[in-house]
Amino acid sequence: MTEIKYNEPMRNHTSFKIGGPVSEMWFPKSDTELQDTLALLHNRGVSPLVIGRGTNLLVSDSPLDIVVVKTYPELAKTEVRGNEIYARSGAALSAIAALARDNSLTGFEFAHGIPGSLGGAIFMNAGAYGGDMAGVTAHVYAFDSGGELLGFTNEQCGFSYRHSVFSVTGDVILAAKIQLERGDADEIAAKMRDLAERRRESQPLDLPGAGSAFKRPKNGFAAQMIDEAGLRGYRVGDAAVSDKHAGFIVNLGGATCDDVLRVIEHVRSEVFKRFGVELEPEIRMIK
Numbered sequence: 001m002t003e004i005k006y007n008e009p010m011r012n013h014t015s016f017k018i019g020g021p022v023s024e025m026w027f028p029k030s031d032t033e034l035q036d037t038l039a040l041l042h043n044r045g046v047s048p049l050v051i052g053r054g055t056n057l058l059v060s061d062s063p064l065d066i067v068v069v070k071t072y073p074e075l076a077k078t079e080v081r082g083n084e085i086y087a088r089s090g091a092a093l094s095a096i097a098a099l100a101r102d103n104s105l106t107g108f109e110f111a112h113g114i115p116g117s118l119g120g121a122i123f124m125n126a127g128a129y130g131g132d133m134a135g136v137t138a139h140v141y142a143f144d145s146g147g148e149l150l151g152f153t154n155e156q157c158g159f160s161y162r163h164s165v166f167s168v169t170g171d172v173i174l175a176a177k178i179q180l181e182r183g184d185a186d187e188i189a190a191k192m193r194d195l196a197e198r199r200r201e202s203q204p205l206d207l208p209g210a211g212s213a214f215k216r217p218k219n220g221f222a223a224q225m226i227d228e229a230g231l232r233g234y235r236v237g238d239a240a241v242s243d244k245h246a247g248f249i250v251n252l253g254g255a256t257c258d259d260v261l262r263v264i265e266h267v268r269s270e271v272f273k274r275f276g277v278e279l280e281p282e283i284r285m286i287k
Contacts, residue, residue: 002037003027010059010286013051013070015115017208018257019059019286022049024067029074031088031174037069038172039147047145049286050172052090052117056124056210060287061257069172072117080105084138085178089119093126096178101192106183107136109191113199115211119173123166124284125159129195134159138179142171149174162215162282204242208251213264214279222271222279223247229270236262249283257287 004026010019026041026048028034041048048067051057071090078087078096080103087096097112110131114121122140125133137159140152150171158165166173199205214222226232226246234241235252237259242248249263268279 002029002033007063008068010054010057010064010068013068014054014057014059014210015208016058016210016251016255016260018061018251018255018260019057020061020063022064022066022068026067026069027074028069028071031075034069034071034075034172034174035143035147035149038143038145041067041069042146047170050119052120053092053115055116056120056282056284058210058257058260058283058285064286066286071119075174076117081177083180083182085180086175087118087178088175089117089122089173091118092116093118093121097192100178100180101185101188104183104185104188105180106188107131107180108178109188109195112192113196118176122157122173122176123164124162124282125164126162129198132159133164136178136180137176139177140166141174141176142166143174144169144171202245204244204248204250207242208255209242209248210283212247212282213249213267214247215282217277217279220275220277221247225271225275225277225279226267229267229274231267231270234263234266236260236266239263241267261285 007021008025009021011017026037028037046067048069050069052072075088075090078091078099093111093114097108100108110129114126121133137154142150223246231241232246233243238252238255239259242250271279
């Protein structure tokens, strides 16, 4: 039976370690439980917020009258089928990458260091180091708001930069087939180690945050513009532009949602004044 928690603090479920209580949080443990949960909530007229590892969320500190459905870590089964990996939405990207490596499958190395789960990665077409989910996702299975199972080809997913059709329709991703190629396990492992080292050297992995704070503008790079605007280290309360990478906003210990929002708005204002570029947040905000 699906576990339900009431008045559950979102700070316990986001990588930012920020977020007040939500009315209900449901924890389905199987495909059927997820389907039944969505159908029950639909009959109540409720559209839930579905999360995995909560790595791209900034949530209000105030109580929120919403229902959250969490797929991680229960809905995380993975399976290798030839050159494909079939994975549930709650599977960590790092676990899928490790499974690919162990089975000499290449093409997913870029995702090894992305801290999120598969569902969220497909939802926003996550990517890094020249790769993205659009390039490896062969098929997606999802439930509509009433719990009906749907199938999507790669083309039907409507992938573009940090976007997919699921961010528009609200369909809930259940699982996906990841199409990879045969490779050398040692070379795959070496590439993953190299990317991991590059991340450790350049990103503030030791502090709570939500990854890249801003989408890549059409011209230039957000982090470079923020740095050149003199905003590296800019701080409001315990929220700050990272000293290590200006494209990241971090929680120094006791940051509130408002602290982070004020940093985001100041950065956007200053970058626009200097470069005439409107930075678009990559972090998904729940207020």
